[in-house]
Amino acid sequence: MPTIKGTASVTDNHAQLKLLRSTTFPSNFSQKVDFAKIHRGVIQHWIEERITAILGFEDDIVGSTAVHLFLPEVAPSPSEGGEAGGAVASGGSAAAEIDPRRAQLDLAGFLGEKEAAEFASELWTMMLDAQTAPAGVPRKLVEKKKEEMRRQRELQQQQQQQQHQNRQRFGQVQGHVYRDGGYD
Numbered sequence: 001m002p003t004i005k006g007t008a009s010v011t012d013n014h015a016q017l018k019l020l021r022s023t024t025f026p027s028n029f030s031q032k033v034d035f036a037k038i039h040r041g042v043i044q045h046w047i048e049e050r051i052t053a054i055l056g057f058e059d060d061i062v063g064s065t066a067v068h069l070f071l072p073e074v075a076p077s078p079s080e081g082g083e084a085g086g087a088v089a090s091g092g093s094a095a096a097e098i099d100p101r102r103a104q105l106d107l108a109g110f111l112g113e114k115e116a117a118e119f120a121s122e123l124w125t126m127m128l129d130a131q132t133a134p135a136g137v138p139r140k141l142v143e144k145k146k147e148e149m150r151r152q153r154e155l156q157q158q159q160q161q162q163q164h165q166n167r168q169r170f171g172q173v174q175g176h177v178y179r180d181g182g183y184d
Contacts, residue, residue, distance in 0.1 A: 038130040039137050
């Protein structure tokens with residue numbers, strides 16, 4: 001019997017149940033994510049960037065499909081008055097609605113089985129981490145941003161030093177001496 005491929009074949013409930021039974025999933029998929037505690041905007045941005053990296057080009061359809069498969073749309077509570085810094089508001093059974101196993105299988109038609117499995121596992125692990133983090137942002141992404149900012153600061157310092165050296169050299173060539181931000 002041929003293997004089941006493509007997204008159309010996964011829409012059949014029988015085919016999807018068969019795939020759910022025959023596919024091995026990470027153990028952390030059994031843990032529920034409290035979407036009220038994660039920063040939706042940060043996770044959504046990561047999903048879109050990661051999909052682009054996997055595909056090698058930007059695809060808004062696949063990116064938004066992945067976002068909708070893994071991040072439920074939950075209306076903010078009236079007490080929060082709308083957006084809560086991008087965090088998803090609490091909304092009852094939203095966590096029960098997301099099954100990472102089904103989401104992984106749905107993405108396999110777009111990304112391939114291996115890539116979908118790696119993506120789903122990495123994302124679910126990050127969301128589990130994010131729900132315990134104070135700002136709802138996975139520690140991995142916080143550390144990545146800190147490293148990026150450190151590198152940017154170092155680059156700016158190097159550029160400033162290079163400019164200072166160039167000014168000194170230029171001043172000496174012209175017969176002027178560059179001191180304390182000005183030429184003599």
